[in-house]
Every structure is written in structure tokens, then in C-alpha cells.
Amino acid sequence: xxxxxxxLLEPGSKAKVIQITGRGSARRRILDMxxxxxxxxxxxxxxxxxxPLEFLVKGYNLSLRKAEAExxxxxxxxx
Amino acid sequence: xxxxxITIALAGNPNVGKTTLFNAITGARQHVxxxxxxxxxxxxxxxxxxxTEVEVVDLPGTxxxxxxxxxxxxxxxxxxxxxxxxxxxxxxxxxxxRNLYLTTQLMELGSKVVIALNMWDLAESxxxxxxxxxxxxxxxxxxxxTVANRAEGIDALLEEVVREADKxxxxxxxVSYGDDIEKKIIELEKIxxxxxxxxxxxxxxxxxxxxxxxxxxxxxxxxGSSVATQVNSVLSAIKKEDYEAAMAEKRYExxxxxxxxxxxxxxxxxxxxxxxxxxxxxxYLGIPVFLAMMWAAFEVTFTVATPLxxxxxxxxxxxxxxxxxxxxxxxxxxLLGDGIVAGVGAVMIFLPNILLLFxxxxxxxxxxxxxxxxxxxxxxxxxxxxNGRSFIPLLMGFGCNVPAIMATRTIEDEKDRLVTILVNPFxxxxxxxxxxxxxxxxxxxxxxxxxxxxxxxLGIIVAILSAKLIRGTVVKGKPSPFIxxxxxxxxxxxxxxxxxxxxxxxxxxxxxxxxxLAGVVFVWLLSAIPAPGVDAAFASEEILGTEDSLVGVxxxxxxxxxxxxxxxxKVAVALVFGFIAKEIVIGSMGVLYGTGEDExxxxxxxxxxxxxxxxxxGLMVFTLLYAPCIACVGVVKKETGSWKWTLFMVxxxxxxxWIAAFLIFRIGTAxxxxx
Numbered sequence: 001x002x003x004x005x006x007x008l009l010e011p012g013s014k015a016k017v018i019q020i021t022g023r024g025s026a027r028r029r030i031l032d033m034x035x036x037x038x039x040x041x042x043x044x045x046x047x048x049x050x051x052p053l054e055f056l057v058k059g060y061n062l063s064l065r066k067a068e069a070e071x072x073x074x075x076x077x078x079x
Numbered sequence: 080x081x082x083x084x085i086t087i088a089l090a091g092n093p094n095v096g097k098t099t100l101f102n103a104i105t106g107a108r109q110h111v112x113x114x115x116x117x118x119x120x121x122x123x124x125x126x127x128x129x130x131t132e133v134e135v136v137d138l139p140g141t142x143x144x145x146x147x148x149x150x151x152x153x154x155x156x157x158x159x160x161x162x163x164x165x166x167x168x169x170x171x172x173x174x175x176x177r178n179l180y181l182t183t184q185l186m187e188l189g190s191k192v193v194i195a196l197n198m199w200d201l202a203e204s205x206x207x208x209x210x211x212x213x214x215x216x217x218x219x220x221x222x223x224x225t226v227a228n229r230a231e232g233i234d235a236l237l238e239e240v241v242r243e244a245d246k247x248x249x250x251x252x253x254v255s256y257g258d259d260i261e262k263k264i265i266e267l268e269k270i271x272x273x274x275x276x277x278x279x280x281x282x283x284x285x286x287x288x289x290x291x292x293x294x295x296x297x298x299x300x301x302x303g304s305s306v307a308t309q310v311n312s313v314l315s316a317i318k319k320e321d322y323e324a325a326m327a328e329k330r331y332e333x334x335x336x337x338x339x340x341x342x343x344x345x346x347x348x349x350x351x352x353x354x355x356x357x358x359x360x361x362x363y364l365g366i367p368v369f370l371a372m373m374w375a376a377f378e379v380t381f382t383v384a385t386p387l388x389x390x391x392x393x394x395x396x397x398x399x400x401x402x403x404x405x406x407x408x409x410x411x412x413x414l415l416g417d418g419i420v421a422g423v424g425a426v427m428i429f430l431p432n433i434l435l436l437f438x439x440x441x442x443x444x445x446x447x448x449x450x451x452x453x454x455x456x457x458x459x460x461x462x463x464x465x466n467g468r469s470f471i472p473l474l475m476g477f478g479c480n481v482p483a484i485m486a487t488r489t490i491e492d493e494k495d496r497l498v499t500i501l502v503n504p505f506x507x508x509x510x511x512x513x514x515x516x517x518x519x520x521x522x523x524x525x526x527x528x529x530x531x532x533x534x535x536x537l538g539i540i541v542a543i544l545s546a547k548l549i550r551g552t553v554v555k556g557k558p559s560p561f562i563x564x565x566x567x568x569x570x571x572x573x574x575x576x577x578x579x580x581x582x583x584x585x586x587x588x589x590x591x592x593x594x595x596l597a598g599v600v601f602v603w604l605l606s607a608i609p610a611p612g613v614d615a616a617f618a619s620e621e622i623l624g625t626e627d628s629l630v631g632v633x634x635x636x637x638x639x640x641x642x643x644x645x646x647x648x649k650v651a652v653a654l655v656f657g658f659i660a661k662e663i664v665i666g667s668m669g670v671l672y673g674t675g676e677d678e679x680x681x682x683x684x685x686x687x688x689x690x691x692x693x694x695x696x697g698l699m700v701f702t703l704l705y706a707p708c709i710a711c712v713g714v715v716k717k718e719t720g721s722w723k724w725t726l727f728m729v730x731x732x733x734x735x736x737w738i739a740a741f742l743i744f745r746i747g748t749a750x751x752x753x754x
Contacts, residue, residue: 019324020324025145025146025295026560027320027323028145028147028292028293029143029145029560029562030562031323031324031327031328032143032147032180032327033177033562033564034176034177034180036324036328036331037324038328039331044356045360045362047454047457047458048360048361048363048365048455049366049458049459050458051458052454052457052458052467054565058174058176058177059176059177060174060564060566061565061566062563062564062565063450063454063562063563063564064560064561064562065560067560068560068561
């Protein structure tokens with residue numbers, strides 16, 4: 001599969017981080033929280049109202065809004 | 080023998096048991112305040128270990144030490160500028176990878192670090208094998224195993240901390256960022272090192288690393304220095320975004336080369352937490368579960384508190400009477416009894432609410448549910464310019480805005496927090512209900528319920544629109560990004576919750592209490608001092624709170640201001656008293672109309688011609704929106720740390736109240752309704 005952004009993946013899918021787009025402190029925070037290039041991510045679920053999203057990264061559960069997840073370019077991994 | 084004194088700082092990610100460890104080290108010897116100049120909470124405590132007196136400073140919980148949040152800036156400024164003897168990082172043994180990321184940053188700050196490997200029992204019970212020896216070798220940092228909630232390993236930790244503090248210059252350990260980045264770091268180090276003001280205060284390598292990290296706070300520091308142009312020319316030649324990503328990546332890479340050697344297994348598996356989350360954040364069950372939790376928290380906070388509050392009220396009423404009677408000088412007796420004791424009572428009455436609400440918040444927070452609540456509600460709150468964590472403080476406002484505003488401490492971002500505080504008073508609290516009940520009952524008969532419901536809805540609408548308006552004007556910007564950990568569920572401990580309750584209660588009494596007391600005494604004085612030309616004694620029964628006291632004079636002065644709303648001077652006086660507590664509006668009208676506490680008699684007089692349904696509706700809306708009560712003003716001052724924002728809130732609310740009541744009165748009159 002070709003590269004996509006994290007907000008477009010369905011719960012249950014796994015992916016590898018390629019890069020984080022955007023700039024500024026939010027981007028740096030995303031990096032700090034372990035969403036670094038090369039990191040493996042699993043989409044766990046959507047919140048009941050559809051946003052934000054929950055991910056498994058670096059062995060813990062992290063939640064991002066779709067707006068932030070859109071900054072994360074990933075390579076989906078085969079299930 | 081003179082005792083040795085050392086200072087240690089506790090650092091760590093949120094939800095790793097940092098507060099529990101702090102409590103375990105210091106016991107009850109704690110002091111809670113704010114970090115200078117900001118509203119971030121600062122806790123310090125003391126412990127004597129052998130012959131060393133250890134001062135413990137609890138740093139805000141952080142994932143990193145960039146300038147992302149105020150918490151992070153506070154934490155790193157403390158380490159860099161105050162130079163504690165040792166920094167103890169509490170590391171969650173069940174999540175080494177992300178926890179050690181903070182370690183890599185602490186190492187760069189140039190301080191001695193000791194790791195408290197907390198909850199290692201949990202890690203071990205799920206089958207992880209952590210080799211602390213190897214961890215020490217690789218990181219060059221002492222590692223001590225602790226289980227904070229059972230107070231295990233505390234002495235061993237203190238032993239290690241004292242030993243580390245005694246050591247002379249320590250070995251600098253650092254992350255290696257790879258050739259390309261290191262070259263830039265060295266280049267910047269050379270430049271920054273030339274400015275002695277900077278290099279004397281901060282580690283030069285750390286400054287250089289942070290510059291490449293794009294850290295705004297450090298860039299500002301450089302901006303004003305002698306090397307600004309040189310630094311900028313280096314930075315403008317590189318692509319900042321690439322460096323930021325590469326450096327975070329390198330830090331994780333460093334951890335990942337160490338990790339497999341110190342920890343066997345250490346892989347996340349499906350846990351009990353995940354199973355709970357399948358229900359609690361489920362697509363269909365998530366919101367019902369959330370509402371049930373909120374209902375329970377609300378009931379405990381406000382229903383359980385009611386008898387306690389009645390008791391406080393009765394006790395101070397009784398005490399005021401006793402004091403007033405037992406002092407022979409009537410003026411002094413009245414001042415002490417009706418002024419000061421009643422004022423203390425006005426402060427104490429909120430204590431049951433505050434204690435119970437913080438018990439609830441502490442249980443929700445410590446169990447891990449609070450993050451889920453924010454996760455579930457974020458979409459809704461984001462739409463009105465706030466974030467998921469704003470929901471609980473707003474909801475609690477229906478009970479009482481005082482503890483609700485204190486509850487905004489759980490909101491990380493300062494701007495989000497400020498907006499949540501400023502709109503909170505529009506959520507109609509329990510104290511306003513008696514006013515609606517009396518007026519709606521008198522004027523709207525069978526429609527009373529609908530009218531009151533409408534008032535509550537109006538409050539919610541005003542809060543939402545105000546949040547949007549404030550976001551678009553005085554507190555510019557979008558809600559902060561939502562980048563939040565959903566920590567594993569844990570069983571909260573009663574001890575931690577009790578300490579949390581106690582802290583919040585005592586802060587409220589100390590900080591907000593004085594403002595409330597002063598306000599109550601001031602308004603009481605106005606009602607007790609005879610108006611000029613009135614021949615009566617100070618605080619005598621016949622003038623208290625009537626036209627013949629200063630408050631009556633004030634009522635007549637205000638009257639032209641409220642006349643366009645259809646209010647007379649009596650309503651103006653009642654509204655002045657309502658500033659003490661909104662429910663007093665009715666009692667005060669009773670005094671002014673000479674009906675005392677008989678609400679039926681008051682209703683009769685009002686409906687007989689003193690007011691119309693239109694002005695009654697206007698008064699209800701005015702009561703909803705105008706300046707919140709003095710207790711609320713007190714906590715807003717405490718929580719925002721700013722008189723400017725506090726006065727803004729008072730002025731904004733009062734202006735809105737005036738406009739709303741004016742529109743109701745004018746439009747109603749124009750269409751001939753309710754006359």
C-alpha cells in the first residue's frame with residue numbers, strides 16, 4: 001500500500017511513521033510522544049463521536065485529534 | 080552536629096506515581112503554593128534521612144522538556160536555574176521506552192540524576208525482566224527500584240540520592256545525535272559560549288541542542304543576547320523541521336539500543352486496561368458510561384454536601400448570634416457577629432463542596448478515567464473553542480462555580496483553562512435557583528418550570544457563545560492540540576485522595592478565603608452604617624440593609640443605571656447583596672419590602688404592582704448573568720492569578736446582564752407582553 005496519513009486509517013490497522021509534517025510546538029510534541037519516523041503504530045479506536053482517535057505507540061496509548069493525526073505520514077503495514 | 084542540607088527535585092511523566100512517591104517521601108510535611116509568576120502548582124516537602132535534611136521539590140509532570148507547555152518550562156527552568164543537588168526521575172517500569180525519553184533530556188540539563196524505577200512489581204508480574212545493573216551501566220545513572228504506593232524502596236532511594244549528592248563533579252552523560260547534528264551542535268556551542276551571561280547560567284551544549292530543536296523559549300533568550308545574529312545565521316542555513324524530527328528520532332534510537340539489553344520481554348500485551356476501555360470508550364457505551372460517571376460525581380459533590388453545608392450554615396448563624404449577644408458593646412458585637420463571623424461562615428460554607436469535588440476529581444484522575452472522559456467529550460468541547468478537559472469544570476458549575484473553577488486545574492493548556500474559567504459563572508449554580516423559584520413561582524404560575532428551564536439553557540448558550548467570542552478576541556487562538564496519553568487504569572488510594580482534598584481545601588481557605596471575607600465584611604458595613612442625615616445607631620436593627628443605611632444610598636445612586644431595565648432602587652440594593660451570594664437577592668428584597676423571611680408575602684407584594692412578569696424575567700436573567708458572587712470572584716483571582724482577568728469577567732458578565740435585561744424589558748414592553 002502507498003503512503004497515507006494516520007487520520008485515514010481504520011481501527012485495527014498498523015502502520016510505520018514516515019514523517020511528521022507541519023511545524024512548531026505541536027509537531028515537536030507529537031515527536032516527543034514517540035511518533036518519530038520509523039515508529040510502529042496501531043490504530044486502536046475512534047472516540048464515540050468519531051474524533052479524537054486512539055493509537056498504540058511505543059507501548060502506550062496515545063490520543064490525537066484527526067487534525068493532528070493528519071500531520072503524520074505513514075506507510076500502512078500488511079495485517 | 081550540624082545537619083547537612085540537600086535539595087532534590089522529582090521529575091517524571093504524568094501518571095507514573097510521582098505524587099505517590101512524593102507523599103511517601105515527605106509524609107505530611109508538605110507545602111503547596113504556586114511557582115513564581117505562574118499558576119502552575121508547586122509542592123515542596125521535607126524529610127530527614129539519617130543526618131541529612133532533604134528538601135523535596137515536586138516538579139510538574141512532563142513527557143519532555145521542550146517549551147511545549149508551561150509545565151515543561153517551569154520544570155526545566157527550575158533544574159537549570161536553581162540547580163537542585165539531585166534530580167530524581169520517577170520512571171514507570173511498565174513503559175520504559177517513553178519514560179526514558181525524559182531521561183535523555185534531563186541528562187542534557189547537566190544535573191545529577193537518579194532513577195526511581197517505580198511499579199517494577201507490575202512489570203515483573205507481567206513477565207518483564209529488568210536488569211537494573213545493566214541499566215545503570217548504559218545510562219551511567221543510579222537506578223533504584225521502588226513501589227511508591229506501598230512505600231517500598233524509599234530508604235534505598237534516599238540513600239542513593241544522598242550518596243550522589245556527596246559526589247564531586249559528576250560525569251556528563253549525553254545523547255549522541257550523530258555526525259551531522261553533532262557538527263552543528265559544536266558550531267553553536269562555540270558561538271553561544273562566547274556570551275558569558277548565557278554560558279554562565281545555562282549548560283552550553285543544552286542551549287545548542289535546544290536551538291536546533293527549535294525551542295521558542297531558548298530562541299527568545301538568544302534574541303536578546305550578544306550572539307543573536309551569529310546564532311541566527313547558523314539556524315537560517317538549516318532546515319529546522321528536519322533537525323527537530325531527527326533529534327527526537329535519535330533520542331528514541333538511543334533508548335532503543337539500550338532497551339533490549341536491560342529488559343527482557345517488555346512488550347505491551349492486551350491488558351486489563353484495554354478490556355475496560357473496550358467498554359468505557361466504546362462507540363455506543365462510551366457516552367452513557369460517561370454520563371453515569373458524571374451523574375455519580377455530581378450527586379456525591381452536591382447532594383452529600385447539602386447536610387454538611389446546612390450544618391456549617393447553622394453553626395455560624397448560631398455563633399454569630401452568640402458573639403453579637405455576649406459582647407456588651409452593641410456596635411462591636413454586631414461587627415464581630417454579623418460582619419466577621421458571618422463572613423467566615425460565608426467562606427466555610429463552600430468547604431464541603433470543595434472537599435467532595437476534589438475527592439471525586441482525585442478518584443477520577445488517579446484511576447485513569449479522567450483522560451477517557453476528555454477523550455469522549457473532546458469533539459463536543461472543541462466545537463465551542465475548548466478541549467475535552469473543560470467539560471467537567473463546566474458541568475460542576477451547575478452545582479457551584481467555586482469548586483468548578485478550582486477544578487480547571489486539570490486543563491493543561493493555559494489559554495484553554497482561562498476561557499473555561501471565564502465562562503464558568505454563566506453556568507447557573509445552585510445558589511441562583513432560589514431566586515428563580517421565588518420569582519417564577521410568583522409571576523409565571525404553571526409555566527414556572529419552563530421559565531426556569533429556559534434560564535438554565537440561556538446560561539449554557541451564553542457560556543458557549545462567550546467561549547467563542549473570547550476565543551476570537553481577547554484570548555486569541557484555537558484550542559490547544561489534543562495530544563494526550565490514555566494511561567493504564569489503576570486503583571486510586573484513599574491516602575492520595577485525602578491529601579489532595581486537604582490541599583485544595585487549605586489553598587481555598589488561604590487564598591480565596593481572605594478575599595471573600597473582606598467582601599462580606601465590606602457589604603455588611605454598607606448595610607450597617609446609617610445614611611447621612613439618618614438618626615440611628617451604627618448597625619441598629621431598624622436600618623440594617625434598608626433605605627436608611629449606606630446600601631440604601633448606594634441603591635438610589637445605582638437606580639438610574641438599572642431604571643432602563645425596569646428595576647427600582649430596591650432591586651438595585653438586592654443585587655448589591657446578591658454579590659455576597661446570589662440567593663441573598665430574595666432575602667434582601669424581603670427586608671426592603673418589610674416581609675422578612677415570608678416568601679409568600681413577598682410574592683404577594685411583588686405581584687401586586689411592584690414588579691411585572693417582564694421585570695421579574697429581567698431580574699432572573701440579570702441574576703443569572705451579572706457579576707458572580709464574591710466567593711467566585713475570589714477563586715477566579717486565585718486561579719487566574721490576575722486581577723485584570725478577574726475584573727474583565729465581572730465587567731463582561733454585568734454588561735451582558737444589563738443588555739439582556741434591557742432587551743427583555745424593551746422588546747417586551749414594545750410588543751405589550753407581560754405588562
